[in-house]
Amino acid sequence: MSKHLHPLSAIVINESGVLARISGMFARRGFNIDSLAVGETEDPRYSRMTIMVRGDDRVLEQVVKQLGRMVDVIKINDLAKDPHVEREVALIKVHAPPSERSEIIELVNIFRAKIVDVGKKRLMIEISGKGDKVDAIIDMLKPYGIVELARTGRIILARGQKTTSVMDRQAEKVLV
């Protein structure tokens, strides 16, 4: 059994209180999550929640089932085995005196990140990519002194024909 990170994508009712209900369930049952990102879907009545769950297969099965029994949860997909696109965005404010600026800009270019704000002593960098890419640039920037950092948490969509939207009736709510 693996202690993998599992990307779960859940379609939930877009209403106040739903996030509290779901995050409360995770906390109460002692499930470990690395990140949770929520936003409206193509249909404003629903939100998509992308949850990175850490645990072995049994834990994952329980997480899916516990989500499945919630009235506000319409659908859950475990995208680990499907080809998918994963993205996370981070904004990083880094200490950048003129002497180190060109080095930092070089790093930004290597990572295909962007500089979105320039100050006298600081730069703000925007990076988008897979979680490990974001981790990597943060690591590289640490020595210069990261002043502030904001990350969105990961979002994921399946590639190609497969969809995980509400309209797709193939995916089941409970995977048993």
Added chain:
Amino acid sequence: MSTKVEPTSHKRSVNKRSGAQAVIEALKAEGANLLFGVTGGAIMPIYDALYKDSDLRHIMVGHEQGGAHMAEGYARVTGEPGVILTTSGPGATNLVTGLADAIMDSTPLIAITGQVATSLIGNDAFQEADVRGITMPVTKHNYLVQNSDHLPQIFAEGFHISRSGRPGPVLIDIPKDLQVQQTSAIRPKEIELEGYKPPYEGHPKQIRKALEVIQNCERPVILAGGGVLHAEASQELMDFAEALNIPVVSTLMGLGNFPIDHPLSLGMPGMHGTGYAILSLYHCDAMICVGTRLDDRITGKLDEFCPWAKLIHIDIDASEIGKNVPAMVPIVGHAKPVLKDLIKSVGSWESRPDWTEWHNQVNGWRKEYPLGYKEKENQILPQQVIEEVDSLLDDDAIITTGVGQHQMWTAQYYTFRKPRTWLTSGGLGTMGYGFPAALGAKLAKPEAPVVCIDGDGSFIMNMQELVTAVRYRIPVVCVILNNLFLGMVRQWQHLFFEDRFAETTLMPPAFDQVAIACGGLGKRVERPEELNQAIKWALKEAEEKRLPVVLNVMTDCEECVYPMVPAGGANVNFIPGPEGKK
């Protein structure tokens, strides 16, 4: 599953009426005709609407927790959601124990709580509490109503969610201004919830797999829980067990599903289960679990619960399957159709497996480890009280309990033979459940005798409801096994804490006198020879005078509940207890 909801019969419903009236209308449409509750500022408009409408009966209770347990008692006897109303803040927080109790034992409940006006929410207004937030983990679902136009829809949904699938408590929090606000919204014709579709039939492939396991096993056991009761599948359980001749273990919550004196019955499993149930589950090679959570009180140490068993697990809640014990054949479905499908297939088998050897072994354990206790002279033993009550009641009588030794003895020594005659707090273990639950049960089924077998400690926790019982003339009998102790904790202190009786001695009041002071009837019973007459008197007097009767029965505090599996230990290492009667 979508539920057809009859359109409301009120022609005037297209006209505007207050949110409070819409609530009353919704309750009637759901067939709820008995409510429990306590009023208060934030729910006054609903009580005012009730006042103007005499069709609904309301029971004013002493404490909201008591009201919640009454609603639970009502629900467990009828199978329909019990309804409880409270005000905001403390009224609602007093419900939390009842809701937690209901979700653990899958009891359908509708809690309607008043909330401060929408303009005040979030301002720490007088008697404001985040009831939706507080009760999220203890409800199947809950609502904070945002607009009175939503009320008919929310009530129809709430009742549907509460009573369908795996039943449970649903809370509806209604701000005071919305109770007054006018609305012309009417009840939806049909309830279709995208995220809630309880399963019904089991998957045919899984049923085939289950049959294969059964056909090829040598030592089968059925473990049936409270889910069988909610599914009204006792008959199917019986048909299935008898068709195959498989012994049946009934969990605490499952007592009453299968007659405990049936030749195939092995009684209760787990911490205070029978030795023969424990050994049968330990040695079996196929375990057919129906509607049970397999919680820690049943399994004991997990690896040594059923090391050789292939587990077939039937449950309507997929999350229960594989949660505690891995299942070889999971069947997600309603117990009734699943058992029916199994029975049908078994009917077409050419021959039935021969399990004579297994039955001989099981019956050997029965003889080796009979349930029993040592009689003591001039002392009333708690087990004898249960046997005495049992001998004086027929199968339709309803028994409730508190939590502790008296609860376990009742589970062990009372001959439960019918579903919905046994009301106890299993999952949460709520002391104080028994007496109010008995009141709710009696109101639900006035023709049945209702006896609460309580502990002195448990009774104290909700004895204010004596006032309710007298006020509404609810004739229940409460037999208190008064050992002057928090007996179950004392037992653990005796066995595992070298007799250091930390804070377990009670100085209970004369319960019989308390009952009399409240306007009920009471009697103190001290000598064994008084017992039979006293119980007869109580049963008769309650019905004749239409009053609650409390029997304050003084019992021996040193008596311990056996068999016993020490917490966390392996079930097979149970302490059998003294050899003796029975």
